[in-house]
Amino acid sequence: MKPILECRGLTKKYGSTFALYNLNIALERGQIIGLLGPNGSGKTTLIKLANGLLRPSGGQILINGSEPGVETKKIVSYLPDRNYLGKHMRVDEIMAYYNTFYDNFSLERASGMLDALSIDPRARLSSLSKGTLEKVQLILVMSREADLYILDEPIGGVDPAARDYILHTILTNYNENATVLISTHLISDIENVLDHVIFLKSGQLVLNASVDEIRTQHRKSVDALFREVFKC
Amino acid sequence: MPWELDNDRPIYLQLMERIQHDIISGVYKPGDKIPSVRDLALDAAVNPNTMQKALSELERNGLVYSQRTSGRFITDDEELLKNMKMQLATEHIRQFFEQMHQLGFSDDETLQMIQETLRREKQ
Amino acid sequence: MLGKLLKFDLKYGMKVFILLHVIIVFASVLGRLIFLDPLSFSNPDGALVSQVVLFSSAIFFLLMAACFCTWLIIAFRFYRNLFTGEGYLSWTLPASGIQHLWAKIISGCIWYLLNCFIEAGCVLFLVSGSNVTEACSHIAPEVTAELGIPLSTFALVLFLLMLVSGPVSVIQTYFCVVIGQLFPAHRILGAVAAYFVSSFVIQILSFVLQMGTGLLPEAFFIAQTGSDTQFATYFFATIGFSCIMMFIIAIIQYCVIHYIMKEKINLL
Numbered sequence: 001m002k003p004i005l006e007c008r009g010l011t012k013k014y015g016s017t018f019a020l021y022n023l024n025i026a027l028e029r030g031q032i033i034g035l036l037g038p039n040g041s042g043k044t045t046l047i048k049l050a051n052g053l054l055r056p057s058g059g060q061i062l063i064n065g066s067e068p069g070v071e072t073k074k075i076v077s078y079l080p081d082r083n084y085l086g087k088h089m090r091v092d093e094i095m096a097y098y099n100t101f102y103d104n105f106s107l108e109r110a111s112g113m114l115d116a117l118s119i120d121p122r123a124r125l126s127s128l129s130k131g132t133l134e135k136v137q138l139i140l141v142m143s144r145e146a147d148l149y150i151l152d153e154p155i156g157g158v159d160p161a162a163r164d165y166i167l168h169t170i171l172t173n174y175n176e177n178a179t180v181l182i183s184t185h186l187i188s189d190i191e192n193v194l195d196h197v198i199f200l201k202s203g204q205l206v207l208n209a210s211v212d213e214i215r216t217q218h219r220k221s222v223d224a225l226f227r228e229v230f231k232c
Numbered sequence: 233m234p235w236e237l238d239n240d241r242p243i244y245l246q247l248m249e250r251i252q253h254d255i256i257s258g259v260y261k262p263g264d265k266i267p268s269v270r271d272l273a274l275d276a277a278v279n280p281n282t283m284q285k286a287l288s289e290l291e292r293n294g295l296v297y298s299q300r301t302s303g304r305f306i307t308d309d310e311e312l313l314k315n316m317k318m319q320l321a322t323e324h325i326r327q328f329f330e331q332m333h334q335l336g337f338s339d340d341e342t343l344q345m346i347q348e349t350l351r352r353e354k355q
Numbered sequence: 356m357l358g359k360l361l362k363f364d365l366k367y368g369m370k371v372f373i374l375l376h377v378i379i380v381f382a383s384v385l386g387r388l389i390f391l392d393p394l395s396f397s398n399p400d401g402a403l404v405s406q407v408v409l410f411s412s413a414i415f416f417l418l419m420a421a422c423f424c425t426w427l428i429i430a431f432r433f434y435r436n437l438f439t440g441e442g443y444l445s446w447t448l449p450a451s452g453i454q455h456l457w458a459k460i461i462s463g464c465i466w467y468l469l470n471c472f473i474e475a476g477c478v479l480f481l482v483s484g485s486n487v488t489e490a491c492s493h494i495a496p497e498v499t500a501e502l503g504i505p506l507s508t509f510a511l512v513l514f515l516l517m518l519v520s521g522p523v524s525v526i527q528t529y530f531c532v533v534i535g536q537l538f539p540a541h542r543i544l545g546a547v548a549a550y551f552v553s554s555f556v557i558q559i560l561s562f563v564l565q566m567g568t569g570l571l572p573e574a575f576f577i578a579q580t581g582s583d584t585q586f587a588t589y590f591f592a593t594i595g596f597s598c599i600m601m602f603i604i605a606i607i608q609y610c611v612i613h614y615i616m617k618e619k620i621n622l623l
Contacts, residue, residue, distance in 0.1 A: 051447050053622040073449040084443035101448045192278045212242040221239035
């Protein structure tokens, strides 16, 4: 079986600076993978390349063996690191939107999760608080039966209770053959749910290992290792 | 409530220990069905694959056995459970003596102190 | 997929569009009932002329404003839906860039044409009162002589020209937005610059071509002095010329948009 995501010599330049340089990785199926690195290390660039929002300057990025396109977008569920929903829409309208465009979206699952949080489906997105909006976005993304979930900073800037809710939602909703790629710089918060971690530094790969390997070999947590690798 | 886990050891080892502890302390009785991997993982707030690995290891040790359709059960082999209990107890004692060594007490001194402590508590 | 995209594109500006056109239809009805119908054209004087000029200017301004707002809806939808935060969702839908482009072109044309028809309807309603048609029929021979064609034909041709220029201006708008997108730090500025630069190039080009084909007004009228139908001939010649120009330019601009939407999308 082809890897769900594969980078071959992937390079992205903005002007004359390299955001990613000659990246080679392959992600396995059925894993939760942490994409870790400080700000500006190329995490979001990699994610946007995987979603076809950016075009590589060199090399290739393949999702299930094909370059990002209509077919890959059907199987990738993506949570951007910013508010990406039209503010003029209502919660039920945006759900209808997802339901229209994604065959693998479960309206039932999404409604269930919104109900559990007692979010009014008739509420306008512009009237929701920042935290609630982030939860709605996560619910939309996790209500798809995707092969690859790409979550860009899902726990950045939320309180500990919201963070627990988010991790719980991810763990409950992804299916066992799917891969979840989570980018973050808050490692200690999600370390326990990760199988595997990828460290990026200045657009290059510094580490690609399983959490158990790191703990057995280095006798320290991924978080501690991260602090060591990226010491200022 | 997420389980409390240390930072410096593989997570699956800690999950194994926690489940072993639950078996000994009676949270699970011999022959009991244990929750599914996913439920356990959610409860512990860990990755389901890691929980799976922990349970597979416990299966290898014989503490847990799986029936193809109905799930995983705690062994009802009393002998095995007793052995595990003994093994854990031995481990605790060994660690205790090691710590006492670090404090500078010999085994004999330690033993004496234990007896004295027990005597005092009885009074 | 195209149908689904189209549905949401049309839904987007519907409220504003309807509101806008209800206003102009309402204004036209009011204008006719309150202003035009009571007018008598049998003994024209200076006051009547200035009143009519003022009224026509107001209606003209209103219609232009509705047209401009329709254009704004089209331009905003394209820009916001594809090149702002919303683009993160749009571009990750299982649709190709070309499907997005066509959904936007078709929805833009629908808005534009609807606007044309409603505005034409308003004008038609305004001038269809018996007092106005009678007044027109009095001066019709004179106008026909001056223009070389009847006023109604002239209006019809103008209307058809407006219909044709709809899709062309939609493509021109998208062209500018897409070019602006190539300069991530200054997207809107880039779009405005693209507009001025492309308009300038088109002006120069059409001037040069007009020179070449002898269609410049001065040259034309000097060459054809004395003919009764000179205006009509010139009018049709220019319209034919500009239609061909518009068509060619729109095709070139479409090719550029097509290429960029397919190969050069970088959402920063």
